Amino acid sequence: MRMIASLIALFAASPALAASGPFFSLSNSNFVVMIAFILFLAVLAYLKVPGKIGEMLDKRADGIKSELDEARALREEAQALLATYERQQKDVQAQADRIVAQAKTEATEASEQAREDLKKSIARRMQAAEDRIASAEADAVREVRDQAATIAIAAAREVIAKQMSAAEANKLIDDGIETVSAKLH
Template sequence: MDATFWATVGLVIFLALMVYVKVPSMVGKSLDNRADKIRDELEQARRLREEAQQLLAEYQRKRKEAEREAGEIIESAKHEADMLVREAKQKTEEYVARRTALAEQKIGQAERDAVNEVRSNAVDIAVAAARQLLADKVDATVAEKLFKSSVQDVKSRLN
């Protein structure tokens, strides 16, 4: 018997022993467990990827919404600034118009006051001149007659 025979016999005994101890089923079970573990990890990785894609989509949606809101806020601020400018311009124009009207009223009043003062001075000068003329031309008897007639005229008008 040569060495190959004994090597073959040893191999067969070894294989029989392995089958008896149930090594192939343990190896199969170990491989099945390993395959299940890899399958679970792949499933978990797939779920995490889907969650990440959902989060990415949600954040992109939120970013677009924030950009839209920022645009609306900017547009609203521009509109409000335009309204404030128009309002300020209108108020300034109204203020200038009121101040102009007030100045014109003051100028008109000053003109009336000046005309009245000139008239008053003219009347005072005319009265003084008439007094001087009457004093030069009228004597005491004529003055007495004028006084009496003036008194009579005042009495008749008062009654």
């Protein structure tokens, strides 16, 4: 009703009312248009078109509101997922850092173990070389002693042979045979 009153007030101030001649005549086109417009508004009011338009607008507003709520929910869910993924990324990064640190520690330990093994191997080789050198020295000393004993015996034989007579030599041979036969029997 308010709407109709405001329309009448609007048309009451129009220039058509200021024109000469009767306004309320069917030959006046402004009057006919005004009547048609008022009838049109009455039909719209009778069919409750403004209410239906309001309902449609309300439905549209509700639809937009539900879409906004859904968008907010999706946004919150996305933020929760993002936070979860960031936590997982931090956890994975921390785990990767631990793995790298552990690998470095293991590499250092393996390096030190290899150094120790190398030192032991070098020590064993040095000991083996020293043992071979000591054995070679002992063999050389033994050989020198044997050679010296052989030379001393040969020299003693010559000296004794030059100084000894044949009778003394035969007596020494006989004494040696008796000694050997006494020890063997």
